[in-house]
Amino acid sequence: MRALTWHGKHDVRVDSVADPEIINPRDAIIRVTSTAICGSDLHLYDGYIPTMKAGDILGHEFMGEVVETGSKSTLEKGQRVVVPFTIACGACFHCSKHQYSACDNGLPADNQDIAQAAYGHPMAGLFGYSHMTGGYAGGQAEYVRIPFSDVGPIVVPEGVEDDKVLFLSDILPTGWQAAEYAQIEPGDTVAVWGCGPVGLFAVQSAFLMGAERVIAIDHFPHRLELARRFGAETINFEETKTYDALLEMTGGIGPDACIDAVGLEAHGFFADNIWDQIKVSTFTGTDRTHSIRQAILACRKGGRVSMPAVYGGFVDKFPLGAFMEKGLTLKTGQTHVQHYMPALLNAIMEGKIDTTFLISHHMPLEKAAEGYKLFHDKQDEVTKIVLKPGWDLTEAA
Amino acid sequence: MGTGLTETQKTDTPITASKHGDVAREASLSLVEPKGDTLVAKTVTINRPREELYDYWRNLERLPSFMENIERVEALGEKRYRWVVKAPAGHMVEWVALVTEEKAGEYIAWTADEGAEIANSGRVDFRDAPGGRGTWVTATILYDPPAGIIGKAVAKLFQREPAIQVRRDLRRFKQLMETGEVATAAWTKAQLAEEND
Numbered sequence: 001m002r003a004l005t006w007h008g009k010h011d012v013r014v015d016s017v018a019d020p021e022i023i024n025p026r027d028a029i030i031r032v033t034s035t036a037i038c039g040s041d042l043h044l045y046d047g048y049i050p051t052m053k054a055g056d057i058l059g060h061e062f063m064g065e066v067v068e069t070g071s072k073s074t075l076e077k078g079q080r081v082v083v084p085f086t087i088a089c090g091a092c093f094h095c096s097k098h099q100y101s102a103c104d105n106g107l108p109a110d111n112q113d114i115a116q117a118a119y120g121h122p123m124a125g126l127f128g129y130s131h132m133t134g135g136y137a138g139g140q141a142e143y144v145r146i147p148f149s150d151v152g153p154i155v156v157p158e159g160v161e162d163d164k165v166l167f168l169s170d171i172l173p174t175g176w177q178a179a180e181y182a183q184i185e186p187g188d189t190v191a192v193w194g195c196g197p198v199g200l201f202a203v204q205s206a207f208l209m210g211a212e213r214v215i216a217i218d219h220f221p222h223r224l225e226l227a228r229r230f231g232a233e234t235i236n237f238e239e240t241k242t243y244d245a246l247l248e249m250t251g252g253i254g255p256d257a258c259i260d261a262v263g264l265e266a267h268g269f270f271a272d273n274i275w276d277q278i279k280v281s282t283f284t285g286t287d288r289t290h291s292i293r294q295a296i297l298a299c300r301k302g303g304r305v306s307m308p309a310v311y312g313g314f315v316d317k318f319p320l321g322a323f324m325e326k327g328l329t330l331k332t333g334q335t336h337v338q339h340y341m342p343a344l345l346n347a348i349m350e351g352k353i354d355t356t357f358l359i360s361h362h363m364p365l366e367k368a369a370e371g372y373k374l375f376h377d378k379q380d381e382v383t384k385i386v387l388k389p390g391w392d393l394t395e396a397a
Numbered sequence: 398m399g400t401g402l403t404e405t406q407k408t409d410t411p412i413t414a415s416k417h418g419d420v421a422r423e424a425s426l427s428l429v430e431p432k433g434d435t436l437v438a439k440t441v442t443i444n445r446p447r448e449e450l451y452d453y454w455r456n457l458e459r460l461p462s463f464m465e466n467i468e469r470v471e472a473l474g475e476k477r478y479r480w481v482v483k484a485p486a487g488h489m490v491e492w493v494a495l496v497t498e499e500k501a502g503e504y505i506a507w508t509a510d511e512g513a514e515i516a517n518s519g520r521v522d523f524r525d526a527p528g529g530r531g532t533w534v535t536a537t538i539l540y541d542p543p544a545g546i547i548g549k550a551v552a553k554l555f556q557r558e559p560a561i562q563v564r565r566d567l568r569r570f571k572q573l574m575e576t577g578e579v580a581t582a583a584w585t586k587a588q589l590a591e592e593n594d
Contacts, residue, residue, distance in 0.1 A: 018584070018585045018587075018588075019585075020584040020585065021584065021585050021586055023581060023583055023584070023585075023586065023589055024578040024579075024580075024581070025577060025578055026576070026577065026578060072577065072578075089572075089575060089576040089580075090576075091444065091575045091576050092444055092571075092575050092576075093442070093444050093530055093531070096444070104571065104575070105571065105572045105575055105576050105580055106580065107580060108579075108580045108581050108582055109565040109566075109568035109569045109572065109579070109580070110565055111582070112565075112568060113561065113564075113565075125580070125582075131582075134580075134582050135582040136582045137582070137584045144584075145584040147580065148576070
């Protein structure tokens with residue numbers, strides 16, 4: 001089959017590799033019909049993520065058609081499914097509490113040591129995101145082996161176009177969980193740092209959960225415009241003192257809930273162990289954690305801070321005093337995708353949530369390397385690239 | 398018996414977390430005919446009833462399904478078993494061990510025959526986990542790290558750091574019991590065969 005493979009910094013290629021096979025009883029194989037490039041894939045592209053090996057297949061936002069099933073899979077050939085980016089068993093203590101991203105069994109046993117050493121415990125596996133998260137082949141390929149296919153993928157109804165449901169795989173549940181963790185109450189003002197896909201979905205989700213106002217913060221004009229389209233008020237932090245603006249816009253109270261959707265954006269847990277050190281040593285480290293510091297300082301007394309943004313290592317100058325004195329609550333974590341998929345699929349089908357606005361480009365999988373470069377170089381105009389296996393080189397939209 | 402604790406301890410902490418003392422000697426107090434002077438012990442929680450876990454483990458021939466360096470275990474009768482372990486360059490190391498103690502659903506203990514190439518003994522305890530979370534499975538193993546070619550075999554068996562190998566084997570046991578399979582990132586059968594080599 002053809003697949004986008006990683007070979008080093010700014011070196012990804014579409015190669016011919018072995019077709020996947022059923023390995024375990026609960027596996028399924030899907031033929032990929034749509035597969036997106038995530039912002040966090042750019043961190044692999046930039047070479048920031050350790051434990052990558054040449055030839056690794058990338059991609060963790062994908063969907064397709066079931067073409068083969070293991071003896072314990074509950075899927076059927078021909079079904080269309082969206083695949084969660086987290087690989088979780090559905091049977092351990094954490095999965096039974098719907099804490100899927102904390103699954104005990106998603107990672108191969110030998111791959112659990114690094115996370116155990118770094119964080120105290122291993123987490124769930126991830127598709128296409130280095131060997132620390134399992135070394136699983138990703139979804140930017142014609143075919144993918146899906147472990148635990150009886151509990152992960154969600155079957156989508158006939159006739160629904162891929163673009164409407166593809167983001168159930170990662171960024172839509174991530175934005176939704178971020179808003180849920182903000183424990184929004186009617187009448188609340190919610191501030192969202194970062195208008196990338198997760199931030200924009202958090203804006204939509206916050207309104208659906210009863211927020212009266214949402215204030216979106218970014219510096220890309222196009223992204224702020226998208227947030228405005230969903231009813232958010234906006235702050236461009238390059239032109240505005242964010243803390244001052246937030247306090248004035250809330251009559252001195254501060255936002256009731258603050259969502260930090262900036263971070264590293266990566267799903268890798270460990271990158272900034274190294275990354276932070278580089279940044280701190282070059283005095284650029286403050287940018288990294290600026291959003292979470294600002295969120296804590298601006299948040300109203302007794303308010304809530306939600307942090308979908310991914311942090312992997314240690315942060316400097318965390319305002320623990322402000323956090324304690326104001327009595328804030330912080331909730332964070334990788335997304336429990338499997339928990340949110342069914343309800344969010346319903347919300348999409350009922351027209352309550354739109355995800356298609358995000359897609360700026362469709363390209364053949366064969367052009368994936370160009371797609372990475374384009375996304376990397378033009379982050380304002382490129383909001384989302386969806387790769388299409390099977391499209392020939394002349395097709396684009 | 399079966400608690401992983403010994404009478405000489407002053408607190409409730411497991412001996413493997415001790416900062417000092419002869420933990421191997423303490424562990425040997427929980428074994429019949431202890432052999433080996435180096436201790437490895439680890440506990441994992443498995444979300445299944447202890448009878449089920451014990452029954453799987455007690456059928457020792459099945460251990461290679463989650464212990465990656467065990468080639469096979471053969472029943473010789475009268476609670477004696479031949480262990481065949483993978484060594485470098487396609488070689489095998491083997492010894493015979495006797496099941497010294499067992500109680501259905503609770504524990505199983507063994508000791509290698511006198512003169513075994515690798516002196517070793519140990520026990521596996523199965524206890525109800527609090528809060529209805531399944532079973533605590535504790536493996537306690539004493540062994541003598543030998544030198545030379547056999548030393549290399551042991552290094553492979555324990556992947557140099559014995560605690561890591563036991564931890565990984567227990568994780569695979571947990572995966573097999575909770576999910577019915579051992580997690581792997583291999584996407585072709587050829588890759589899987591290479592991994593298991």
